[in-house]
Amino acid sequence: MNKIYNPDPSQWLEILKRPTKTVEDIEETVSQIFSEVVKNGDAAITKYTELFDGFRPEETRVTAMEVDESRNRISQELKDAIFLAKTNIEKFHAAQKTERISVETSPGVKCWQEKRPIQKVGLYIPGGTAPLFSTILMLAVPAALAGCKEIIMCTPPDREGKVHPAILYAADLCGVTRMYKVGGIQAIAGMTFGTETIPKVYKIFGPGNQFVTVAKQLATRHNVAIDMPAGPSELLVVADETANAAFVASDLLSQAEHGADSQVILVSTSKNLIDEVEKEIENQLKDLPRKEIAEKAIANSKLIYLDNENDALEMINEYGPEHFIICTGNNDFYAENVQNAGSVFIGNYTPESAGDYASGTNHTLPTNGYAKQYSGVNLDSFMKSMTFQRISEEGIKNIGPAIELMAEAEGLQAHKNAVSLRLKELE
Amino acid sequence: MNKIYNPDPSQWLEILKRPTKTVEDIEETVSQIFSEVVKNGDAAITKYTELFDGFRPEETRVTAMEVDESRNRISQELKDAIFLAKTNIEKFHAAQKTERISVETSPGVKCWQEKRPIQKVGLYIPGGTAPLFSTILMLAVPAALAGCKEIIMCTPPDREGKVHPAILYAADLCGVTRMYKVGGIQAIAGMTFGTETIPKVYKIFGPGNQFVTVAKQLATRHNVAIDMPAGPSELLVVADETANAAFVASDLLSQAEHGADSQVILVSTSKNLIDEVEKEIENQLKDLPRKEIAEKAIANSKLIYLDNENDALEMINEYGPEHFIICTGNNDFYAENVQNAGSVFIGNYTPESAGDYASGTNHTLPTNGYAKQYSGVNLDSFMKSMTFQRISEEGIKNIGPAIELMAEAEGLQAHKNAVSLRLKELE
Numbered sequence: 001m002n003k004i005y006n007p008d009p010s011q012w013l014e015i016l017k018r019p020t021k022t023v024e025d026i027e028e029t030v031s032q033i034f035s036e037v038v039k040n041g042d043a044a045i046t047k048y049t050e051l052f053d054g055f056r057p058e059e060t061r062v063t064a065m066e067v068d069e070s071r072n073r074i075s076q077e078l079k080d081a082i083f084l085a086k087t088n089i090e091k092f093h094a095a096q097k098t099e100r101i102s103v104e105t106s107p108g109v110k111c112w113q114e115k116r117p118i119q120k121v122g123l124y125i126p127g128g129t130a131p132l133f134s135t136i137l138m139l140a141v142p143a144a145l146a147g148c149k150e151i152i153m154c155t156p157p158d159r160e161g162k163v164h165p166a167i168l169y170a171a172d173l174c175g176v177t178r179m180y181k182v183g184g185i186q187a188i189a190g191m192t193f194g195t196e197t198i199p200k201v202y203k204i205f206g207p208g209n210q211f212v213t214v215a216k217q218l219a220t221r222h223n224v225a226i227d228m229p230a231g232p233s234e235l236l237v238v239a240d241e242t243a244n245a246a247f248v249a250s251d252l253l254s255q256a257e258h259g260a261d262s263q264v265i266l267v268s269t270s271k272n273l274i275d276e277v278e279k280e281i282e283n284q285l286k287d288l289p290r291k292e293i294a295e296k297a298i299a300n301s302k303l304i305y306l307d308n309e310n311d312a313l314e315m316i317n318e319y320g321p322e323h324f325i326i327c328t329g330n331n332d333f334y335a336e337n338v339q340n341a342g343s344v345f346i347g348n349y350t351p352e353s354a355g356d357y358a359s360g361t362n363h364t365l366p367t368n369g370y371a372k373q374y375s376g377v378n379l380d381s382f383m384k385s386m387t388f389q390r391i392s393e394e395g396i397k398n399i400g401p402a403i404e405l406m407a408e409a410e411g412l413q414a415h416k417n418a419v420s421l422r423l424k425e426l427e
Numbered sequence: 428m429n430k431i432y433n434p435d436p437s438q439w440l441e442i443l444k445r446p447t448k449t450v451e452d453i454e455e456t457v458s459q460i461f462s463e464v465v466k467n468g469d470a471a472i473t474k475y476t477e478l479f480d481g482f483r484p485e486e487t488r489v490t491a492m493e494v495d496e497s498r499n500r501i502s503q504e505l506k507d508a509i510f511l512a513k514t515n516i517e518k519f520h521a522a523q524k525t526e527r528i529s530v531e532t533s534p535g536v537k538c539w540q541e542k543r544p545i546q547k548v549g550l551y552i553p554g555g556t557a558p559l560f561s562t563i564l565m566l567a568v569p570a571a572l573a574g575c576k577e578i579i580m581c582t583p584p585d586r587e588g589k590v591h592p593a594i595l596y597a598a599d600l601c602g603v604t605r606m607y608k609v610g611g612i613q614a615i616a617g618m619t620f621g622t623e624t625i626p627k628v629y630k631i632f633g634p635g636n637q638f639v640t641v642a643k644q645l646a647t648r649h650n651v652a653i654d655m656p657a658g659p660s661e662l663l664v665v666a667d668e669t670a671n672a673a674f675v676a677s678d679l680l681s682q683a684e685h686g687a688d689s690q691v692i693l694v695s696t697s698k699n700l701i702d703e704v705e706k707e708i709e710n711q712l713k714d715l716p717r718k719e720i721a722e723k724a725i726a727n728s729k730l731i732y733l734d735n736e737n738d739a740l741e742m743i744n745e746y747g748p749e750h751f752i753i754c755t756g757n758n759d760f761y762a763e764n765v766q767n768a769g770s771v772f773i774g775n776y777t778p779e780s781a782g783d784y785a786s787g788t789n790h791t792l793p794t795n796g797y798a799k800q801y802s803g804v805n806l807d808s809f810m811k812s813m814t815f816q817r818i819s820e821e822g823i824k825n826i827g828p829a830i831e832l833m834a835e836a837e838g839l840q841a842h843k844n845a846v847s848l849r850l851k852e853l854e
Contacts, residue, residue, distance in 0.1 A: 078836055081829035088532035088826070095530045096540060103522045105515035105787035113523060113788075116766055118800045130838045166836055202800040217648075220656070225800040229647070244852075250845040257841040289840050335815060339543055343814045350818040351845040357833045358826045360532035361540075361814040373545050373629040373652040375812040385802040387770045387788040388762060391777040399515070399785045402508035406784045409505055409593055411557045413716050414684040418677040418778040425671075 001278055001298060005271070005305045009314075015302065016319045018231065018263060018368055026214045030185050034218065037189035042196045048186040053127075054159040061197055062163065062179035067172045070165035082170060085358040086137055092360035093142045096379035108395025115383040117147035120199060122191035123176065124206035124216075127156035127183055131164035132207070138362050138377065139205045140174035146382035151176050152191060152201055156183020184208075188215035192224045203227070205364065205377065227377055231368030234263030235352060236321035236341075238312055238334055239277075241270040243327035244348050248273075249280030251325055251351050252301065253294055260296035265319070266303045267312050269328075274303045313337055320371040323352045340372045396422050428705055428725060432698075432732045436741075442729065443746045445658065445690060445795055453641045457612050461645065464616035469623045475613040480554075481586040488624055489590065489606035494599045497592035509597060512785040513564055519787035520569045523806035535822025542810040544574035547626060549618035550603065551633035551643075554583035554610055558591035559634070565789050565804065566632045567601035573809035578603050579618060579628055583610020611635075615642035619651045630654070632791065632804065654804055658795030661690030662779060663748035663768075665739055665761060666704075668697040670754035671775050675700070676707030678752055678778050679728065680721055687723035692746070693730045694739050696755075701730045740764055747798040750779045767799045823849055 007015055036044040042060070050056040102112040123139045125132055136153065143151045153176045155163055163181055171179050180198055182190055194200030203225040204216055216226045235255035239248050252264045268274050281298060288294055306312045309330060316324065320340035328334065331346050338344060342365030343355050355361045364377035375381070391399075400419045407415035434442055463471040469487070477483040529539040550566045552559055563580070570578045580603045582590055590608055598606050607625055609617055621627030630652040631643055640657045647653055662682035666675050679691045695701050708725060715721055733739045736757060743751065747767035755761065758773050765771060769792030770782050782788045791804035802808070818826075827846045834842035 074836075078832055081832040084533070084826065084829045085833065088536070088538075091532045092530050092538050092540075095528050098525060101522050103519050103787065105518045106511070109515070109781070109786050111515075111519050111787045113519075113805065119766055132837060134833055134837060221644075223796055225797075246848055247845070250841070250848050254839070254841040254845045257839060284841075284844065288844075289838070294841060338813075339546055341813055344816070346815060346817040347819075349820055349823045349849055350816055351823075351849065353830050353834060353842040353845045354536070354818055354823070354826065355814070355816055356842060357830045359536050359816050359818065360530065360538045361816055366811075369650055370652075371811070371813075373811060376814060378540065378812055378814075380807070380812075384793075384798070384800060385805055385807075386765075386768055386798075387782075387803060387805075388773060389771070389777055389782055389786050389788055390773040391781055391786065392774075393776055396776045396778075396781070399511065399781065402511045403780050403784045405505055405508040406512065406561055407780060409501075410559060410561060411716070412681070412684060414677070414681040414711075414721060415780040415783060417711065417715075418674070418681045418780045421673055421677050422776055422778065 001281070001301050001303055003274060003303045006307055007304065012315055012318055015304070019261060026211060027218065030211070030215045030218050033185045034189050037186060037195065038193050045182055045186050045190055045195055045198070048184070049157070049182060052184050053156050055157050055161045057157065057161060057181060060180045060182050062168060062181060067168050070168035073165035074169055078166065082137070082173065085134070086141060086174060088358055088360035089137055089141045090145065093145050093379045106395060106398045108392035108398055109389065111387065111389045113385050113387050115380065115385045117149070117383050118202050119148065120150040120152070120201040121148045121382060122152045122154065122201035122204045124187060124204060124208055124212060125153060125155040125167060126208050126212070127158065131167050133164070133166040133170040134357050134363065135206060136167065136170040136174055136176070138364050140171060140176050142377065142379050143382045144175035146379055148382055150178070150199060150201070152199060153179045154182045154187035154191060157181040185211050185215040188212060188219055192219040192222050207364070227364060227381060228366050228374045229368070229370060232261040232263060233258045234321055234367055235323040235325065236265040236267060236316060236319060237325040237327065238267045238316060239273055239327040240268060240329055241273055242329040243273060245273060245276035245280050247348055247351070248277050248327060249284055252277070252281060253284055253288065254351070254353055255323070256294040256297035256301070257288060257290040260293055262297040264297055264301035265321070267315060268303070268305055269307065269309060269312060271305050274305055278303060309333060320369045322365045322367045322371060325350070325352060342366050342371045342376045393426055397426060428708070428728050428730055430701060430730045433734055434731065439742055439745055442731070446688060453638060454645065457638070457642045457645050460612045461616050464613060464622065465620050472609055472613050472617055472622055472625070475611070476584070476609060479611050480583050482584050482588045484584065484588060484608060487607045487609050489595060489608060494595050497595035500592035501596055505593065509564070509600065512561070513568060513601065515785055515787035516564055516568045517572065520572050520806045533822060533825045535819035535825055536816065538814065538816045540812050540814050542807065542812045544576070544810050545629050546575065547577040547579070547628040548575045548809060549579045549581065549628035549631045551614060551631060551635055551639060552580060552582040552594060553635050553639070554585065558594050560591070560593040560597040561784050561790065562633060563594065563597040563601055563603070565791050567598060567603050569804065569806050570809045571602035573806055575809055577605070577626060577628070579626060580606045581609045581614035581618060584608040612638050612642040615639060615646055619646040619649050634791070654791060654808060655793050655801045656795070656797060659688040659690060660685045661748055661794055662750040662752065663692040663694060663743060663746060664752040664754065665694045665743060666700055666754040667695060667756055668700055669756040670700060672700060672703035672707050674775055674778070675704050675754060676711055679704070679708060680711055680715065681778070681780055682750070683721040683724035683728070684715060684717040687720055689724040691724055691728035692748070694742060695732055696734065696736060696739060698732050701732055705730060736760060747796045749792045749794045749798060752777070752779060769793050769798045769803045820853055824853060
């Protein structure tokens with residue numbers, strides 16, 4: 001662990017620097033697979049599933065029978081836990097629904113804004129060691145609330161061609177309309193271009209390894225939107241002597257176990273707390289099953305001491321953490337003044353895990369400093385806002401002359417004509 | 428003009444196809460200029476301004492004196508028109524402000540969502556033949572309402588190093604905090620990386636030629652967000668025998684004068700109206716100063732007859748027009764059921780020009796079919812939503828066991844530990 005005391009603001013950028021990766025060589029692989037999927041459709045999907053997942057699928061679409069079976073293969077306790085989480089996520093995202101906003105801006109000029117669902121969305125759920133069924137809740141619940149008509153899910157099969165039952169169970173419970181056992185770049189290609197069996201979607205959501213990340217980025221060149229650019233997950237905790245060092249250590253470790261490249265930062269105005277947290281991390285680390293991963297992330301972690309809370313706040317806003325935990329004697333100060341953070345966890349009994357699973361907030365959040373300009377996934381991520389206007393004869397008389405003047409000043413005569421014709425007709 | 432009668436749905440995609448462009452060679456130019464701006468800062472900005480705009484600037488920042496002078500160089504009538512437009516845009520965008528959304532999802536688990544302004548935004552305003560001061564209103568007004576702290580504007584100088592006074596006047600009026608006489612790729616590079624004089628921003632807005640468009644797209648690889656991907660402007664009108672053919676023609680022409688690549692489509696359930704509109708277009712085209720541009724766009728335009736309104740609606744949703752004008756005997760049917768459109772103009776006295784300038788809606792809208800998944804610029808475009816949660820001792824007891832179960836099922840032991848430690852402490 002790197003302990004840093006009162007760094008000069010000129011050094012902050014360097015200290016807070018995230019590792020960057022070159023993606024040039026991945027891009028070539030992605031382009032290659034994209035062109036093959038465009039050309040050969042399902043045949044290309046099959047080819048790459050066999051190559052990357054070690055399984056040659058006859059059918060990539062998950063059958064109703066597989067979904068049925070999944071229900072019997074997970075415990076009632078886990079079903080209850082998933083139900084609680086789903087209920088909370090639904091409550092929080094349903095509250096985000098906005099009504100039509102309507103304004104008569106000038107007499108006779110009625111303008112309104114309405115949000116309508118994105119018709120077709122695709123959810124990508126990674127496979128690998130951890131079956132991230134919680135991510136399905138975070139994506140499918142708001143998609144269904146928004147009213148998306150087609151909610152597609154792609155997730156890679158294991159070498160036997162199976163998908164973890166909790167993934168199928170959660171997807172079915174949350175309203176996914178079609179599920180495919182397809183992963184990696186080929187899944188993103190399938191949802192971007194469409195194949196004989198996989199539908200083309202308008203927006204792709206969800207986490208993934210660096211191949212999936214680059215594939216999503218390149219998909220945006222082909223008329224598909226994505227939830228947000230991705231990077232390694234990260235947590236910044238600000239804590240002082242009122243914090244519980246064991247709790248803080250456990251939160252930092254829960255971030256560290258995600259991956260060796262996870263970003264873990266503690267900012268504190270108490271040197272004592274920093275030392276205690278350091279000890280606690282060493283203690284707790286020993287028994288973790290994902291110890292090796294967590295150790296690597298912790299080795300790159302930073303424990304930063306700053307003299308005062310204003311500096312701490314400024315540094316936090318400079319970093320823009322994905323997850324931001326506040327455990328201090330002055331929590332409101334940080335909560336009210338933080339400008340750049342994905343999701344904020346306040347107080348000793350609010351671990352990041354709560355938001356990862358069951359409190360109701362979304363866990364798909366901006367990393368890599370993107371909290372400065374991106375929202376985490378929310379209900380609006382599955383909708384687009386459209387504007388409408390209806391102008392009466394009185395209305396065009398009221399604003400028409402201003403339009404004529406402005407259009408003329410911009411040198412756009414036909415824009416002016418469209419108004420002049422109408423005004424003349426009303427004379 | 429291409430008249431098409433009752434095309435088979437299997438042909439729709441081909442008929443509605445937008446022209447695509449290769450941007451490979453532009454990308455190289457952009458990459459080159461980006462690296463030079465990273466390396467040489469202002470010196471590179473100066474070099475490329477001289478190369479592309481034919482003027483070697485000593486100072487790129489607009490001075491207070493230049494802003495003052497601009498006030499005397501435009502007429503009182505134009506100032507009044509700009510003021511009316513600004514007032515309407517303010518009214519409509521201020522109404523989009525959302526309050527904090529707060530939900531206690533389980534007893535003791537308080538979650539809320541708040542929107543906070545993006546701290547630093549950059550607005551790009553093209554130069555060239557038409558001084559698009561209206562775009563400043565559309566971008567700077569919501570930026571100021573959102574509370575963005577730094578609102579930077581870049582716009583190219585003419586060969587004398589001047590900027591059109593209406594641009595400076597509008598920018599000053601609408602709360603732009605710093606203005607730069609820099610255009611093209613070098614302007615996007617300056618706002619993406621920052622130079623000695625141009626600040627780095629978090630999100631870049633605004634239209635531009637294909638060089639600017641590609642530069643904005645590539646900027647997204649360098650931790651900057653953009654408003655939306657861009658393409659040529661487009662208008663689809665649906666009209667029947669209740670429409671005024673002259674009005675419809677004037678609207679189609681106002682779109683056509685934007686550029687030779689503008690997309691202009693009329694969908695109608697009346698063959699008669701199609702013929703009348705065709706005649707009107709020929710008539711009105713003659714006297715346009717931008718006739719040559721408009722003629723080229725009109726040559727590629729499509730007048731499509733369909734037997735019934737359901738087919739018309741389906742085709743419109745398939746296309747997803749940036750601007751959508753409805754002049755029929757059944758306006759509500761289209762307005763209520765359109766799923767994919769940037770901005771909708773309803774009725775005979777609602778020309779697209781109204782929304783382009785002064786009705787209050789935004790004119791920065793998704794083109795190229797992106798209305799299927801992107802919103803036009805609105806107040807939220809200048810903010811990001813953040814979530815917060817505060818969990819009490821009771822709260823963690825309520826949801827803690829579910830979190831433990833789910834974390835364990837995902838194989839994330841440290842996530843579980845963060846909760847278990849707290850629950851143990853509360854025993």
